[in-house]
Amino acid sequence: MKRNKFTIVESRAVVIPKDNIDTDQIIPARFLKTTSREGFGENLFYDWRYDSSGARIEDFILNTPNGEGTILVAGKNFGCGSSREHAAWAIADYGFRAVVSSSFADIFRSNALNNGLLPVQVSEGFHSAIINHSKSNNKTTLKIDLMKKEITVEESGDSEKFEINNYKQECLINGYDDIDYLLSNIKEIEEYELYKASSL
Amino acid sequence: MKTLFDKIWESHIVKDIPGGQSTLPGGQSILPGGPSILYIDRHFIHEVTSPQAFTGLRNRGRKVFRPSQTFATCDHNVPTSEQDRPIEDPLSRIPIEQLAANTKEHGITYFPLGDPSNGVVHIIGPELGITQPGMTIVCGDSHTSTHGAFGSIAFGIGTSEVEMVLATQTLLQSKPKQMLIKVDGELSNRVCAKDIILHIISRLGTSAGTGHFIEFAGSTIKGLSMEGRMTICNMSIEMGARGGMIAPDQKTFDYVKGREYSPKGELWESSVKRWLELRSDAGALYDTVFEIDASEIEPMITWGTNPGMGMVVNGKIPPADSRLAEKALDYMGFREGEPLLRLPVDYVFLGSCTNGRIEDFRAFANIVKGRRKAPGVTAWLVPGSKRVERQIEADGLGEILREAGFVVRQPGCSACLGMNEDKVPEGKYCISTTNRNFEGRQGPGARTILAGPLVAAASAITGIITDPRELVNTTGSENTYNSKSANTKNDEEK
Numbered sequence: 272m273k274r275n276k277f278t279i280v281e282s283r284a285v286v287i288p289k290d291n292i293d294t295d296q297i298i299p300a301r302f303l304k305t306t307s308r309e310g311f312g313e314n315l316f317y318d319w320r321y322d323s324s325g326a327r328i329e330d331f332i333l334n335t336p337n338g339e340g341t342i343l344v345a346g347k348n349f350g351c352g353s354s355r356e357h358a359a360w361a362i363a364d365y366g367f368r369a370v371v372s373s374s375f376a377d378i379f380r381s382n383a384l385n386n387g388l389l390p391v392q393v394s395e396g397f398h399s400a401i402i403n404h405s406k407s408n409n410k411t412t413l414k415i416d417l418m419k420k421e422i423t424v425e426e427s428g429d430s431e432k433f434e435i436n437n438y439k440q441e442c443l444i445n446g447y448d449d450i451d452y453l454l455s456n457i458k459e460i461e462e463y464e465l466y467k468a469s470s471l
Numbered sequence: 472m473k474t475l476f477d478k479i480w481e482s483h484i485v486k487d488i489p490g491g492q493s494t495l496p497g498g499q500s501i502l503p504g505g506p507s508i509l510y511i512d513r514h515f516i517h518e519v520t521s522p523q524a525f526t527g528l529r530n531r532g533r534k535v536f537r538p539s540q541t542f543a544t545c546d547h548n549v550p551t552s553e554q555d556r557p558i559e560d561p562l563s564r565i566p567i568e569q570l571a572a573n574t575k576e577h578g579i580t581y582f583p584l585g586d587p588s589n590g591v592v593h594i595i596g597p598e599l600g601i602t603q604p605g606m607t608i609v610c611g612d613s614h615t616s617t618h619g620a621f622g623s624i625a626f627g628i629g630t631s632e633v634e635m636v637l638a639t640q641t642l643l644q645s646k647p648k649q650m651l652i653k654v655d656g657e658l659s660n661r662v663c664a665k666d667i668i669l670h671i672i673s674r675l676g677t678s679a680g681t682g683h684f685i686e687f688a689g690s691t692i693k694g695l696s697m698e699g700r701m702t703i704c705n706m707s708i709e710m711g712a713r714g715g716m717i718a719p720d721q722k723t724f725d726y727v728k729g730r731e732y733s734p735k736g737e738l739w740e741s742s743v744k745r746w747l748e749l750r751s752d753a754g755a756l757y758d759t760v761f762e763i764d765a766s767e768i769e770p771m772i773t774w775g776t777n778p779g780m781g782m783v784v785n786g787k788i789p790p791a792d793s794r795l796a797e798k799a800l801d802y803m804g805f806r807e808g809e810p811l812l813r814l815p816v817d818y819v820f821l822g823s824c825t826n827g828r829i830e831d832f833r834a835f836a837n838i839v840k841g842r843r844k845a846p847g848v849t850a851w852l853v854p855g856s857k858r859v860e861r862q863i864e865a866d867g868l869g870e871i872l873r874e875a876g877f878v879v880r881q882p883g884c885s886a887c888l889g890m891n892e893d894k895v896p897e898g899k900y901c902i903s904t905t906n907r908n909f910e911g912r913q914g915p916g917a918r919t920i921l922a923g924p925l926v927a928a929a930s931a932i933t934g935i936i937t938d939p940r941e942l943v944n945t946t947g948s949e950n951t952y953n954s955k956s957a958n959t960k961n962d963e964e965k
C-alpha cells in the first residue's frame with residue numbers, strides 16, 4: 272500500500288491532556304459502519320466536538336484555532352479499549368501525522384504504525400513539560416525527527432529521544448507496511464506449514 | 472524452564488527478523504530484537520473490522536492464502552429480534568452483505584444470520600471446537616483474548632493485521648512481557664468468575680497489563696468451569712493486556728471433545744497427548760506476578776467509566792482522587808462516598824462474549840425462578856449464539872425466564888456496544904454483564920454499571936441494585952457457578 276513517507280514532522284501541538292482516551296471517544300461505535308478506510312476524520316472525537324443536538328461545542332480544542340496542527344498530544348494510556356483500527360484511521364484521516372503521549376495501549380500503537388501514524392512515547396516529565404508549555408504560551412511547536420528518533424519543543428529547545436523499533440522506523444521512512452514484508456516471506460511460511468504438518 | 476506462553480509462541484515462529492540487511496527494497500539494516508513472523512492457526516472475522524481488509528487484499532491483487540483457517544460470523548450489527556426479516560438500516564446491512572460476498576469469493580466458512588452456528592464470534596469459536604489448546608488465534612476484535620481460556624495464544628488485531636493474516640496466515644509480532652496472576656482459595660457463595668476479574672482489575676488498574684500477556688493460574692481458576700475461565704480471559708484485555716490464558720486440563724479436553732471442528736479418532740488421541748504438555752514449567756519466570764486471595768472476593772459492580780472503577784456491590788464509592796474519577800462520577804451522576812445498593816435501575820442486559828453463555832443464563836434463571844421481573848426495568852436477555860438460544864429452551868430455562876416476565880431475544884452483540892437498535896437512552900442506568908462501561912458505549916449518554924449475571928438477575932427482580940446474597944434461594948439449588956462442571960454441550964451434539 273502506498274503511504275506517505277515519514278521523516279520529519281513539525282507542527283503546532285494540539286493538546287488534549289486527558290488520560291485514558293479510549294477508542295469509543297476517538298470514534299464512537301455508531302460511526303463504524305462504513306466499509307472503506309476513508310472519511311472517519313469527520314467523526315473524530317465526535318461526542319466532544321458536537322453536543323447531543325449536533326451543535327459544535329465551541330471551546331473544544333479541535334473547534335478552535337489551536338486545533339490546527341498535525342501533532343496530537345494526549346494523556347497517558349491513549350487508545351485503550353477496542354481494537355478498532357478506525358481509531359487510527361480517524362486520527363490520520365483528520366490530518367494528524369503523530370500522536371504524543373506518555374503511554375499507549377498496545378493494539379492502538381500497532382494500528383497507528385500500520386497506518387503511517389507515528390505514536391511517540393515520551394517520559395512523564397517531558398510530557399508534563401509539553402502540557403505546561405502549552406498552558407502558559409499560546410503556541411507550542413513540536414518537531415519530530417524520525418531519523419534521529421527525537422522530539423523537540425521548538426520554543427524552549429527541550430528535546431528527548433524516543434523509542435521505535437528499527438524495523439517499524441524503516442517501514443515508516445520508506446512508506447512500506449508489514450504486508451509487503453510478509454509477502455516477501457511466503458516461501459518460508461509454506462515451509463513452516465510443511466514442517467508443522469509432519470511433526471503432528 | 473518455559474512458560475505456557477513461551478512454548479506456544481516458540482512453536483509458531485516462522486522466523487525471527489534477523490540482523491543485517493533488510494529485505495525491503497532500499498531498506499536500511501535491521502538490528503536483532505525486531506519482531507518475529509508468527510504463524511496463525513485460526514482466524515475469526517466479523518462484519519465490522521473485515522471489509523477494509525478484503526478491499527486492501529483486492530487492491531494488491533491477492534487471494535486469501537489459507538481460506539480454510541478463517542471463519543466468519545456476523546454479530547456486531549445484527550438485530551436481536553425478527554432476524555429472519557431483512558435488516559432495514561442500510562448502514563448495518565451493507566457490511567453484512569459485504570462479508571457474505573467476501574467470504575463467498577474467497578471460499579471462507581461463514582455462519583450467516585439465522586445459521587444454527589451463528590453468534591458472537593468469541594462464543595461460537597469454542598462452541599464449534601474451532602478453538603483448541605496450543606493454537607495461535609486472532610480476530611479483528613479485542614476480546615479475542617476469550618479463547619485463551621483453552622490454553623491458546625489468542626489476541627485482538629487491527630484491520631491491517633486482518634489483511635496480513637488473510638494474505639499470509641502470519642503476523643509480525645514482538646514477544647510481549649509475561650505476567651502471572653494466581654488466584655487461590657475458596658470462592659464464597661454467589662461470587663462468580665465475573666466478580667473475580669472485576670476484583671482483579673479494580674485492584675490492579677486498567678493499565679497494569681500493558682505490554683503483557685497474562686497467565687491465570689491457581690486453585691480458584693482451576694475450579695472454574697470453561698465458561699467461567701472464558702469470562703476471566705475475556706476481560707484480561709480490560710487491564711490493558713494483549714491477552715490472557717489458562718493452561719488446559721481435563722475440563723478443557725472434555726469441553727472440546729466431540730464438537731464439530733474438534734479432532735476425531737486417532738487425531739483426538741494424539742492431540743490430547745500434545746495438549747498435556749501445555750503448562751508452565753515449575754520455576755518458569757514471569758516479568759510480573761500477582762497473587763489474589765479468592766476468599767476476599769465479593770460480588771462486584773462498577774461505579775465509573777472504566778472497568779477498573781469497581782467496588783463491592785454493598786460498598787461505598789471510593790474518594791474521587793483524580794480528575795478522571797471526578798469526571799466519571801459526574802457522567803454517572805454519582806458522588807464519592809455514596810453507596811449504590813438500592814439505586815433504581817432502568818435497564819438490565821444479560822449477554823455478550825463476557826457473559827452470554829449457557830452457564831450465565833442458568834445462573835440468571837436460578838435467581839429469577841419463581842419471582843417476577845420488576846415492572847420498571849427493561850431487561851434484554853441476549854444469548855451469545857444460536858446454540859445457547861437452543862439450549863436455553865432445551866434446558867427449560869426459557870420457560871422459567873418467561874414465567875418471571877422476561878423475554879429471550881435472538882443472538883448478537885446487541886447492547887454490549889449499541890451498534891444495533893438495542894441502545895440504552897441518555898442518562899439511564901443499565902446493569903450490564905458486558906465488559907466495558909466507557910462513556911457512550913451502550914448509547915450516547917448511557918450509564919453502564921458492569922456486574923455479573925447474579926447481580927444483574929437480583930437487580931432485575933427488585934428494580935434496584937441488589938446484592939444477590941440478600942435474596943433467599945427459592946429453588947433450593949445452590950449457586951450454579953460453584954457446581955463442578957455442568958455439561959454444557961447441546962443434546963444434539965452428544
Ligand code: SF4
Pocket residue numbers: 546547591592593612614823824825883884887888905906
Ligand atoms: S459481545 Fe461486545 S465485546 Fe464481545 S465481540 Fe461483541 S461487541 Fe465485542
